[in-house]
Amino acid sequence: MSTEEHPIQIPNSTARPLELTDDFSPGETNFIKVDNFKFFYGKKEALHGINLEIPSRRVISFIGPSGCGKSTLLRNFNRMNELIPGVRHEGDITIHGTSIFDPSVEVIALRRRIGMVFQKSNPFPMSIYENIVYPLRIAGQGDRSVHDETVERCLCSAALWDEVKDRLHDSALGLSGGQMQRLCIARAIASSPEILLMDEPCSALDPIATAKVEELIIELKKDFTIVIVTHNMQQASRVSELTAFFYLGNLVEFDETRKIFTNPSKLQTEEYITGRFG
Amino acid sequence: MKPKPLHFFSSPKGETSFFRLLRNRFLTGLCIALSLLTLVPLISIVILVIRNGLPLLSMNLFSQLPPAPGLEGGGFGNAIMGTLVMVGISLLLAVPLGVFSAVYINEYAPVSPVSSAVRFVAKLLTGIPSIICGVFAFAAVVMTSHHFSAIAGGVALAILILPIILLTTEQALMGVSSAYREASFGVGATAFQTIWRIVLPDAMPAIMTGVMLAVSRAAGETAPVLFTALFSQNWITSVLEPTASLSVLIYNFASLPYAYHIKLAWSASLVLVTVVTMTNILAQLIFSPKHR
Numbered sequence: 001m002s003t004e005e006h007p008i009q010i011p012n013s014t015a016r017p018l019e020l021t022d023d024f025s026p027g028e029t030n031f032i033k034v035d036n037f038k039f040f041y042g043k044k045e046a047l048h049g050i051n052l053e054i055p056s057r058r059v060i061s062f063i064g065p066s067g068c069g070k071s072t073l074l075r076n077f078n079r080m081n082e083l084i085p086g087v088r089h090e091g092d093i094t095i096h097g098t099s100i101f102d103p104s105v106e107v108i109a110l111r112r113r114i115g116m117v118f119q120k121s122n123p124f125p126m127s128i129y130e131n132i133v134y135p136l137r138i139a140g141q142g143d144r145s146v147h148d149e150t151v152e153r154c155l156c157s158a159a160l161w162d163e164v165k166d167r168l169h170d171s172a173l174g175l176s177g178g179q180m181q182r183l184c185i186a187r188a189i190a191s192s193p194e195i196l197l198m199d200e201p202c203s204a205l206d207p208i209a210t211a212k213v214e215e216l217i218i219e220l221k222k223d224f225t226i227v228i229v230t231h232n233m234q235q236a237s238r239v240s241e242l243t244a245f246f247y248l249g250n251l252v253e254f255d256e257t258r259k260i261f262t263n264p265s266k267l268q269t270e271e272y273i274t275g276r277f278g
Numbered sequence: 279m280k281p282k283p284l285h286f287f288s289s290p291k292g293e294t295s296f297f298r299l300l301r302n303r304f305l306t307g308l309c310i311a312l313s314l315l316t317l318v319p320l321i322s323i324v325i326l327v328i329r330n331g332l333p334l335l336s337m338n339l340f341s342q343l344p345p346a347p348g349l350e351g352g353g354f355g356n357a358i359m360g361t362l363v364m365v366g367i368s369l370l371l372a373v374p375l376g377v378f379s380a381v382y383i384n385e386y387a388p389v390s391p392v393s394s395a396v397r398f399v400a401k402l403l404t405g406i407p408s409i410i411c412g413v414f415a416f417a418a419v420v421m422t423s424h425h426f427s428a429i430a431g432g433v434a435l436a437i438l439i440l441p442i443i444l445l446t447t448e449q450a451l452m453g454v455s456s457a458y459r460e461a462s463f464g465v466g467a468t469a470f471q472t473i474w475r476i477v478l479p480d481a482m483p484a485i486m487t488g489v490m491l492a493v494s495r496a497a498g499e500t501a502p503v504l505f506t507a508l509f510s511q512n513w514i515t516s517v518l519e520p521t522a523s524l525s526v527l528i529y530n531f532a533s534l535p536y537a538y539h540i541k542l543a544w545s546a547s548l549v550l551v552t553v554v555t556m557t558n559i560l561a562q563l564i565f566s567p568k569h570r
Contacts, residue, residue: 078464083463085388085389108466108468109466110466111463111464111465112465112466115464115465116464118457118460118461118464120457122455122457122458122460122461123461124458124461124462124476125458125480134465134467134475135465135466138462138465138466138467138475139466184461187461187465188464188465190465191465
């Protein structure tokens, strides 16, 4: 996939002033559209007909108690759930107006357009450099200068360049937990995706590393649509503009984060965010 | 004798824990003694083999052919060569088969009926007596080709080590963190790319350990090569002819009534034990999990 096809600009290494992306075109308000989506692990129905429209270049939080289906939905956006045997779905998810389940969609191409960051940082047991180059290599990109450029660009975007530029060829497993997670973010954006999925990206990090990753998320939303699953209410309110509250496989409420946390319209939402259950 | 003073640590009834402590000491001693006892057969084998095998040991043993019955001088270079060739053939057959099967049953279809069948059969095969592998290779290769050959010996050894390689590879693959697989799939890798670039390299040390163990097993076995490769007094010139091996040489020469041949058998034992032990130790040294 060449970069020309990308409607979204690749993040630049120089830091740009923070600006809220209120200028997205109306056509992109339903960038990701979830349409009466049901998901089954074997016989167990984990999602009961979810309807959701996610605009582009925003940070969207999925919150809710464990087992509510938020991670399940997240992992359907790049069809990672298909790796589990015995799963099936009903309904549809479209991105840019194309169904991700359309037979013409190659799942490997889909996953290149949708980066994913996991709960536990999982850099490969290779050098920092090779970790970031991996998405390029598997796509057949063998050009050394492209590699070099991508490594610098992605590490800068992930706010990691200054910390590791002198040891790019050292093992990634020698990094600290927070650095590893930022390396995983750098790797996730190496294939120039449009969407970043984050599955509790900070749950294994200390507060300082968490703050860095959160800063990074806010920085990255200029270029990516970010969907983040989190158990941390403060985090949801800090980084996201929109929040979806899930409970028992249902989408209870989806609204602006400010409204969810100050004046939720559903009782369940209020009880959850005030800590009465969950 | 003064009565023991009562203090904070005394038991409430004032009784001593003398017998409890005594029993503890006794059982500890017993465990130490029994574990030392297990060393006796192992060490005596080594001592015996070294004492009997060392006198004749020289470079000639590795470079010369065995003497005709009744004569002296010479060595067993052809048997070493034959063992190497047959172990090599068995690896050529068993490593690809074992590793690819393990990749299939662990990576592609962990819960399919085919995988369960392969896993079950592999576990059964580990328990099959090595002589049966020999009989099978005799029927399948020797009978059909009408020749005893290194190929037949290699096939018999391959059947013997296939389950070892398959099962250790499966274990090695299971040891690879699923987070790596997720990460690789997450950036759009295919199953093949994930296995080839991430999973196999990470599992390689453990797989190689399994292969080395298989090598030492194959090098030491007599029964599978006894009536498939038979034996030969000469250097191996083709894999289609009867071939000497260290283990069969030991078996043959040890039962001859000539003192020199019996000494040769001892030396061959020493060489075999050394090679097998070194392979084992090497496997554990070189391929021990890298400290991360």
